[in-house]
Amino acid sequence: MAEVRLENITKDFGRVRALEGLSFHIEDGEFFVLLGPTGAGKTTTLRTVAGLERPAAGRVLLGGEDATGWSPAQRDVAFVFQQYSLYPHLTVFENLAFPLRAPGKKLGAREIRRRVEEVAAKLRIESKLDNKATALSGGEMQRVSLGRALVREPACFLMDEPLSSLDAKLREGLRVELKHLQVELGATILYVTHDQVEAMTLADRVGVLVGGHLQQVGPPEEVYEYPDNLEVAQQMGHLPLNLFPVEEEAVRARGIDRIGVRAEHLRVLPEEQAGPDDLRAEVLRVERLGAEEVAFLRVGNRRLYAMGEEHGRFPDAGEVAVRVETDDSLAFDPSGRRLDRDPGGRGEAPPGGESPADAARRMARGLRD
Ligand SMILES: Nc1ncnc2c1ncn2[C@@H]1O[C@H](COP(=O)(O)OP(=O)(O)O)[C@@H](O)[C@H]1O
Ligand SMILES: [Mg+2]
Known part of the structure; x- marks a missing residue:
């Protein structure tokens, strides 16, 4: 796992300034939640860390190294999307093994099986390994998506509202499990959401993003109780x-x-x-x-x-x-x-x-x- 640091990131899409002077850091092993309404720049922030967007200005540091010019593949970060993006024609096992078969990984069949089974057990989908991905419930599909990130053992996880397409009960269950898992693995996670309950319950620290500006960063209870401004106060309440x-x-x-x-x-x-x-x-x-x-x-x-x-x-x-x-x-x-x-x-x-x-x-x- 590795520390992540954003320094003064600015990103424009044509005339739209999506991010302005964005700076924050995520400590090694920290669960950092970026909270903000739709259009705040959350996804753009994640894509910038992943190397899918180039900032107009500023730097991204991964594990202390300037990664701004690195390709996505060089960055060793795993992305979990809002919509599960599984290969429907493959089994759960093959979906989980897929990232491990990437060129350059060179893992043996036994090592791949070991990692897949370990992750499947953690996510309680070991009995589904032979199912086709399409034969799963929504909650199971999102577990497989998480699993595909976990098997890679990346330096850092980037999660884009991964629970928002699940129904309320599943969402709460998986939220609790995700927090357990993060603590157990000591994972570094940048998690973005518009849901303040997720921010309050998952975050070691929360950053409130509104209109491409980071308004405030701190432990969730502190930001809730001592918001710096009205926008933060309104974001943090349920x-x-x-x-x-x-x-x-x-x-x-x-x-x-x-x-x-x-x-x-x-x-x-x-x-x-x-x-x-x-x-x-x-x-x-x-x-x-x-x-x-x-x-x-x-x-x-x-x-x-x-x-x-x-x-x-x-x-x-x-x-x-x-x-x-x-x-x-x-x-x-x-x-x-x-x-x-x-x-x-x-x-x-x-x-x-x-x-x-x-x-x-x-x-x-x-x-x-
Ligand atoms: N590829 C793009 N082209 C043009 N505008 C974009 C693009 N991606 C994002 N934007 C704009 O940047 C702003 C931030 O978007 P986004 O990062 O997706 O916000 P969020 O994830 O917080 O909802 C929005 O105004 C959005 O319309
Ligand atoms: Mg988004």
Whole structure:
């Protein structure tokens, strides 16, 4: 396995700048997830590391060596695509053995069999080795795709949304297995996805890519809790971020333009427990997901999202009181940059409101107290 380093990569497609000044590194044995919406430049980043795209500027280093001019074959990286690209007329065994039969590999039949069987066992497809690739389920096909990367024992794996074409249950199962496998093998993985759950659960570190710009890099919990800006905060949540514009001058004077509150930090209370500073919201819909519940709320013309981990926490309809758990709110300046919470100011960050003006009034009160 090897360290991967991108330095100041810029890539244009005609007039479209897909990547701009992209720099990050992946440590040997690290699971690095690049998270971003469609069109962010994720696939272009992977293709650049693989040598399938030439950057207009910048360098790619593999294992400390400048690989920018190397051909894909020289790079010793294995690509796993979103769509499994198996040879349908070959058996699972032959699909797995294929990369080992490449010219220049010169492996004996016994060594090929040993590696294929070892990988098949790891991926729990050993009973399918004689099946035609077309006689597999989607999950099995994606295991074979992973297996074809694994048998090569490459310096680094590049994975382009490899789970996104699977249904939810398979996706979760394979996600857990992939993480196990990576730890067991000590594999270096650059994994790209638009799915923040995958980023949170798989990554040692996550990089958030928006519009070809790397916004922030760090351990997923840290990026989630301390996003540098609004775009990162919105990428990292699994529900939309509740955003309250600020109009009150006293608050704006502190540079605060918007307040963001995550769904799990909005407390929903029965009407009789409401305090004077709590919002009144109408419950539009409650989704009960077993272990957690999500409430879709409306305050005036504003939509709010609340999440709770207790069963039966939210009433299905009617009015509720909503309280902002203030210490976890995020304050943003007009450019979208997150402002630091006041030092030692737990509980000092301002709550939201049913209208921007009311929100700001309450926040101002909290800030003055
Ligand atoms: N071969 C190409 N030709 C022209 N434009 C491209 C090409 N590949 C990617 N792009 C453009 O580059 C940007 C980034 O694309 P891509 O890397 O595929 O994003 P992602 O994988 O994050 O969805 C997009 O605007 C896309 O339209
Ligand atoms: Mg892509």
